[in-house]
Amino acid sequence: RKIVIFASGSGSNAEKIILHFKNSDSVVVSAVFSNKPDAKVLEKAENLGVSTVLFDRNSLSDGTVLTKINAIQPDLIVLAGFLWKFPESIIEHYPGKIINIHPALLPKYGGKGMYGMNVHRAILENGEEKTGITIHYVNEHYDEGGIVFQAEVSVVDCTTPEAVAAKVQELEHEHFPKVIENLLRK
Ligand code: GRF
Numbered sequence: 001r002k003i004v005i006f007a008s009g010s011g012s013n014a015e016k017i018i019l020h021f022k023n024s025d026s027v028v029v030s031a032v033f034s035n036k037p038d039a040k041v042l043e044k045a046e047n048l049g050v051s052t053v054l055f056d057r058n059s060l061s062d063g064t065v066l067t068k069i070n071a072i073q074p075d076l077i078v079l080a081g082f083l084w085k086f087p088e089s090i091i092e093h094y095p096g097k098i099i100n101i102h103p104a105l106l107p108k109y110g111g112k113g114m115y116g117m118n119v120h121r122a123i124l125e126n127g128e129e130k131t132g133i134t135i136h137y138v139n140e141h142y143d144e145g146g147i148v149f150q151a152e153v154s155v156v157d158c159t160t161p162e163a164v165a166a167k168v169q170e171l172e173h174e175h176f177p178k179v180i181e182n183l184l185r186k
Contacts, residue, residue: 001075001184002030009081011041012169013101013176017078018048020177027184030072033065035084057084066090076184079138080176083115088140098138099183101176103168105150106134120161120168130154131164133171135179149179 007014021027032045033053079100132152137145158164
């Protein structure tokens with residue numbers, strides 16, 4: 001079974017996923033796609049022997065990226081820190097095969113503007129006692145596809161967004177590869 005990952009950030013989740021399946025005889029991470037030439041995720045993927053595909057906004061919407069995905073025929077497309085809206089033209093071709101990870105407990109703290117530190121800052125500002133992660137299917141609306149998995153963590157001892165981020169990231173690294181493995185088993 002084949003996975004492709006879309007990421008535009010540091011790629012710590014992509015790295016965990018690649019390492020998780022490194023010695024698997026049934027699952028392979030076929031490629032990492034990124035829209036950011038200087039994204040750390042590209043370096044990490046290359047160091048781990050995973051091929052990378054760099055693309056721009058036009059090629060995401062005009063079918064060029066879709067053609068590249070189709071050449072791989074992935075069983076699962078994983079968005080791991082990919083911030084652009086995923087085009088409907090790709091979603092249509094891979095129904096139920098695209099998942100995203102969001103650093104909060106959806107449906108709260110999702111939608112436009114709710115990414116990265118913005119999310120963690122909002123959690124503290126609202127005095128939330130807990131936050132978490134949501135792994136969900138991607139549909140045409142931001143952060144609204146069916147939920148596959150959630151895990152939560154207490155933030156009562158957190159005083160900075162960075163502290164919240166660290167806790168959330170730990171959850172992501174612990175669960176994301178396993179959730180992917182389970183989805184691919186179905
Ligand atoms: C994660 O927190 C993920 O939830 C969010 O973007 C971040 C990506 O981090 N959508 P990394 O690039 O995997 O380190």
